[in-house]
Amino acid sequence: MRAMPVKPTISFENLEVAFASKSNAELRKMYLIFATLNNNLVSSIGIKLANLAFQLHLPVKGIMKKTMFGHFCGGETIAESVLACRQLAKYGVHSILDLSVEGKGDEASFEATTEEIYQTLVESAKTEYMPFGVFKVTGLGDYRILEKIQANQALTPAEQEAFARLEGRVDRLCKTAHDLGLKILVDAEESWFQNVIDDLAYAAMAKYNSSRCVVYNTYQMYRHDSLARLKQAYQVAQEQGYLFGAKPVRGAYMEKERARAQAEGYVDPIQPNKAATDQDYDAAIRYSVENHIHLVCATHNEKSSVALTELMELHGIAADSELVFFSQLYGMSDSISYNLAKSGYRVVKYVPYGPVEKVMPYLSRRASENSSIAGQSSREFELVRKEMTRRRLK
Ligand SMILES: Cc1cc2nc3c(=O)[nH]c(=O)nc-3n(C[C@H](O)[C@H](O)[C@H](O)COP(=O)(O)OP(=O)(O)OC[C@H]3O[C@@H](n4cnc5c(N)ncnc54)[C@H](O)[C@@H]3O)c2cc1C
Incomplete structure (x- = not known):
């Protein structure tokens, strides 16, 4: 008697599918964002500095739009x-x-x-x-x-x-x-x-x-x-x-x-x-x-x-x-x-x-979720790193 074929469980390991929409340049940018977030100290100081810069009306909007905001938000x-x-x-x-x-x-x-x-x-x-x-x-x-x-x-x-x-x-x-x-x-x-x-x-x-x-x-x-x-x-x-x-x-x-x-x-x-x-x-x-x-x-x-x-x-x-x-x-x-x-x-x-300066509380929450937990890299960071390796990118 032939065994019934077992339907394979879905896997989320297919990085080619996961990152299909990202060009090499975009992937490199993601790597930098998650590498920064993964460093608890740098990421918490970064968010505090960005908040302060907005309060002082410093021109940080452009940088935020190209980095954290651009990654986690659809737009303003x-x-x-x-x-x-x-x-x-x-x-x-x-x-x-x-x-x-x-x-x-x-x-x-x-x-x-x-x-x-x-x-x-x-x-x-x-x-x-x-x-x-x-x-x-x-x-x-x-x-x-x-x-x-x-x-x-x-x-x-x-x-x-x-x-x-x-x-x-x-x-x-x-x-x-x-x-x-x-x-x-x-x-x-x-x-x-x-x-x-x-x-x-x-x-x-x-x-x-x-x-x-x-x-x-x-x-x-x-x-x-x-x-x-x-x-x-x-x-x-x-x-x-x-x-x-x-x-x-x-x-x-x-x-x-x-x-x-x-x-x-x-x-x-x-x-x-x-x-x-x-x-x-x-x-x-x-x-x-x-x-x-x-x-x-x-x-x-x-x-x-x-x-x-x-x-x-x-x-x-x-x-x-x-x-x-x-x-x-x-x-x-x-x-x-x-x-x-x-x-x-x-x-x-x-x-x-939403407007960049008003979305800062949302971005702070994403930053803390993606920082390293007890010395372990965040999962998002690990995935980006693996995809960089798969594409042989530095
Ligand atoms: C599309 C979407 C919509 C959302 N909408 C809402 C919303 O309307 N309201 C809302 O409150 N949140 C909302 N969230 C956030 C959500 O509640 C979780 O905070 C977040 O998704 C992380 O949980 P997880 O299931 O993804 O993953 P996991 O990483 O598996 O779980 C982390 C979560 O587990 C729980 N947890 C962690 N440690 C402990 C502990 N020691 N004891 C007990 N519980 C613990 C916490 O809830 C923590 O957020 C939403 C998330 C998504 C993705």
Whole structure:
């Protein structure tokens, strides 16, 4: 009897595919960027100096655009970023325009942010390769009001009005995505007001997810209660008869969450260790696939990405099914994005954009993620180095 052929597991080791879009000159530039980031001291001093230079109005914008900003961001404007998205689309990788600036936190800036994100949706609807929009609720309204609502504190009449305006902005963006045939992701933020974000996302799902999945909520699996929250939200969606969209992430605010819990003396919402986060992340993915939940698997973790392809195979979900999207950040984990896309999976990369000086907080986070951990080179740096060797470049 002949053995059944075993379908090989997807591999992210194909560097030729991963770096197909990069010329030798671009690869050399990437090497320099990641080599710098990999040096903890140099990278933290570099980011501090760049921030200082912007405060002093020194002409550093050009350098930033050619280095860190150019690598991790699509551009300063929607029009510039669309060019980057078009480039990704040549390799089957789709994009999500992600306004990555921190506003001033007043009503005028909330209105301006909503309008800008509205424009990203209008632009995205013009192409096939920008199927999603994205927003952070704290870009659209005052987080202190969200905090008060979650803490069951009474709002003043002015705060009630401000919250009503925030609800209107969330609705405007979700309705626009719905009307333009797009999908939209609601990013997850800090646990002390995340319940309010969840409720806004569920209200939008109930309104717009009846015939197709438009709105997706995000679940941070570094929280020990997130798997239960995801399952509960799915059950409610089933009972109320709307489609449920989930974007599991591991979570970006671990230190801040732990520090606040310790300072205020409540139980740390974060998992005891990385292994527990990984376990719940993979459980969330498994639960989603088993229940045919509309899924955006947002991770740079190779094991979780491979596990999802295996689960899809096991449950008969085609690689190009509308049910499952893989998602990474622009300028990171191209080995995952490009190899998945090449194998026919749906991949959407967040393409951050905004004026250079306003994107600095975003760039600082990317710098710390790509610095060396306990003396080990960052994975991105290792991959670029291997590709340089493969191309016999110095
Ligand atoms: C497309 C995309 C969208 C994203 N959207 C959001 C969002 O809306 N909200 C948000 O918060 N984040 C978001 N993130 C960031 C995400 O939460 C992670 O911080 C980041 O992706 C790193 O996790 P990973 O799964 O890629 O990889 P890994 O390198 O496998 O995991 C690193 C993560 O593990 C967790 N971790 C590390 N050490 C420990 C520990 N000791 N104990 C417990 N947990 C630990 C942390 O969450 C850390 O970020 C997004 C990321 C991507 C790629």
